[in-house]
Amino acid sequence: MSEQENIATTSAPTVEDYLNPLARPELKPDSMKDLHSFEASETHQEKLGFPGELVDDWHDVAIAKMGDLLTKYRGFRVYLDSCVKCGACTDKCHYFLGTGDPKNMPVARQDLLRSVYRRYFTTGGKYFPKLVGARDLTEDVLGEWYNYFHQCSQCRRCSVYCPYGIDTAEISMAAREIMDTVGKGQKYCNEIIGKVYDVGNNLGFPTPALKATLESFEEDLEDETGLEIKLPLDKKGADILLVTPSADFVAEPHIDGFLGYAKVFHAAGANWTLSSVASEAANFGMFIGSYENMRKVSLRIREAALELGVKRIVFGECGHAWRVAYSFLNTLAGPFDFLDPRYPVPQHICEYTWDLIQKGELKFDKSRNDEYRLTYHDSCNVARATRMGDTPGGQFEIPRNILKATCNYYFDMEEDTIKEATVCCGGGGGLLTDDLMDLRVKGASPRMTALQNVRKEHGVTHMAAICAICKSQFAKVMPKYDFEMDNILSVHQMVSNAILLEGAKDPDDDDDDDDDDWIPPTPPPRPPRGSAA
Numbered sequence: 001m002s003e004q005e006n007i008a009t010t011s012a013p014t015v016e017d018y019l020n021p022l023a024r025p026e027l028k029p030d031s032m033k034d035l036h037s038f039e040a041s042e043t044h045q046e047k048l049g050f051p052g053e054l055v056d057d058w059h060d061v062a063i064a065k066m067g068d069l070l071t072k073y074r075g076f077r078v079y080l081d082s083c084v085k086c087g088a089c090t091d092k093c094h095y096f097l098g099t100g101d102p103k104n105m106p107v108a109r110q111d112l113l114r115s116v117y118r119r120y121f122t123t124g125g126k127y128f129p130k131l132v133g134a135r136d137l138t139e140d141v142l143g144e145w146y147n148y149f150h151q152c153s154q155c156r157r158c159s160v161y162c163p164y165g166i167d168t169a170e171i172s173m174a175a176r177e178i179m180d181t182v183g184k185g186q187k188y189c190n191e192i193i194g195k196v197y198d199v200g201n202n203l204g205f206p207t208p209a210l211k212a213t214l215e216s217f218e219e220d221l222e223d224e225t226g227l228e229i230k231l232p233l234d235k236k237g238a239d240i241l242l243v244t245p246s247a248d249f250v251a252e253p254h255i256d257g258f259l260g261y262a263k264v265f266h267a268a269g270a271n272w273t274l275s276s277v278a279s280e281a282a283n284f285g286m287f288i289g290s291y292e293n294m295r296k297v298s299l300r301i302r303e304a305a306l307e308l309g310v311k312r313i314v315f316g317e318c319g320h321a322w323r324v325a326y327s328f329l330n331t332l333a334g335p336f337d338f339l340d341p342r343y344p345v346p347q348h349i350c351e352y353t354w355d356l357i358q359k360g361e362l363k364f365d366k367s368r369n370d371e372y373r374l375t376y377h378d379s380c381n382v383a384r385a386t387r388m389g390d391t392p393g394g395q396f397e398i399p400r401n402i403l404k405a406t407c408n409y410y411f412d413m414e415e416d417t418i419k420e421a422t423v424c425c426g427g428g429g430g431l432l433t434d435d436l437m438d439l440r441v442k443g444a445s446p447r448m449t450a451l452q453n454v455r456k457e458h459g460v461t462h463m464a465a466i467c468a469i470c471k472s473q474f475a476k477v478m479p480k481y482d483f484e485m486d487n488i489l490s491v492h493q494m495v496s497n498a499i500l501l502e503g504a505k506d507p508d509d510d511d512d513d514d515d516d517d518w519i520p521p522t523p524p525p526r527p528p529r530g531s532a533a
């Protein structure tokens with residue numbers, strides 16, 4: 001069959017097969033109003049310094065706290081004052097796109113709090129509440145806050161499109177902080193922060209278990225490579241402290257990424273360590289908007305770095321952890337003047353790896369990743385709240401550069417769903433809990449639709465990410481969208497597969513299956529783009 005005939009008989013997708021990931025949904029008013037994630041218990045609350053249950057004078061405490069935040073954070077007041085209801089943000093939230101509930105439009109979410117702000121803090125709202133859309137803070141309003149401010153992953157996509165830069169994530173953090181202050185906290189976030197205080201990490205993984213896990217990983221690495229690749233814990237005098245999400249020790253595909261970092265450190269001859277005090281990069285203090293808790297979680301990293309005498313701090317693959325590290329770590333736990341000033345404080349593992357690649361210090365056999373046709377999910381916290389490297393957009397390019405250096409088949413998803421415009425995985429911001437599964441599945445639909453489109457267009461089989469929450473969320477929701485749960489990968493998993501380590505045995509030596517015959521799938525011909533909605 002000639003190539004021409006072959007193309008003609010391929011069942012190429014038609015324009016109708018492509019759905020618009022960002023299509024406006026049919027409106028379903030109040031459809032998500034009853035979705036209520038579990039509330040924190042007295043024990044969870046008190047460990048974080050919050051009242052154990054709703055305090056008797058909760059109304060006055062809430063208004064006083066709002067006043068306190070308005071004084072402390074000037075941006076909060078500006079955001080509440082400056083919305084002109086232009087509507088540019090209305091269809092920018094993945095939760096609105098996935099649920100159709102108008103209260104999940106960013107401007108409507110903001111208005112839940114703005115209406116109360118107007119009532120108590122503006123002259124118009126005090127005297128003519130109806131005229132200015134002001135309302136009293138009642139128990140029903142508090143309940144509405146709880147449900148809808150726990151339907152925001154604080155991804156900041158809406159703020160990119162707002163002409164005034166109003167950041168709904170900040171408003172959602174403030175709302176959660178006010179609720180914690182009156183004794184109405186969320187179980188998922190607050191329980192996890194408590195585990196960090198008690199044990200050192202989100203998963204409550206004690207040091208002996210962590211040590212045993214690292215030892216078993218060392219054995220796996222030796223079986224795979226024939227090399228002694230160490231995963232040191234609490235090694236005094238190490239140069240580098242690696243702070244990584246605890247999911248990297250227990251979950252898939254996180255572990256494969258973690259083993260990739262270890263191989264990079266090994267190839268570079270780095271003297272590195274993990275810490276049992278700071279065995280967690282995540283900082284859920286940000287999700288609940290609590291400066292005090294965010295600071296307490298961050299101070300563990302400073303304590304570990306000083307105790308171990310390291311010169312550098314490197315963060316593993318975690319979206320919001322990198323946001324806290326990049327944007328706030330120095331304020332929360334600095335100054336870090338005891339670290340080596342020649343390196344960024346802190347540094348992302350992708351920056352570390354890419355730097356070595358550029359210097360020619362890492363070598364890869366890309367064909368080892370030929371079973372993957374890959375795309376990349378920009379984690380929103382990395383994309384919209386941080387940077388990497390020393391050029392603008394480094395946070396978009398560095399992870400892609402690493403993937404392109406380690407695999408032969410890489411394809412981006414649609415422009416309006418990646419980089420600064422990326423759509424959230426649907427599980428960030430403290431929503432990665434089973435009691436919010438309905439929201440998580442619906443909120444993932446824009447990303448999943450974009451992934452389905454790139455699969456149709458280029459035969460993409462897998463998606464890589466650099467966020468622990470994104471990876472866990474996708475592993476859970478992908479099967480709902482006709483993907484396998486292992487279609488989500490870690491970026492450093494690609495590094496791990498392809499890296500050539502000196503003296504390592506050939507991975508094919510252990511291969512007793514006939515994968516050698518595998519031929520990458522041929523993508524269907526590219527159909528015209530256009531009215532794909």
Ligand code: SF4
Pocket residue numbers: 092093094095104105106109151152153154155156157158159168169172
């Ligand atoms: S920050 Fe993200 S989740 Fe929250 S309203 Fe904006 S787009 Fe939606």
Ligand code: SF4
Pocket residue numbers: 082083084085086087088089090106107161162163164165166
């Ligand atoms: S885009 Fe900004 S100004 Fe316009 S409605 Fe949304 S929040 Fe208000």
Ligand code: SF4
Pocket residue numbers: 153154155319320378379380381382423424425426427428429467469470
């Ligand atoms: S989990 Fe990932 S995609 Fe979702 S909000 Fe966090 S960084 Fe963004």
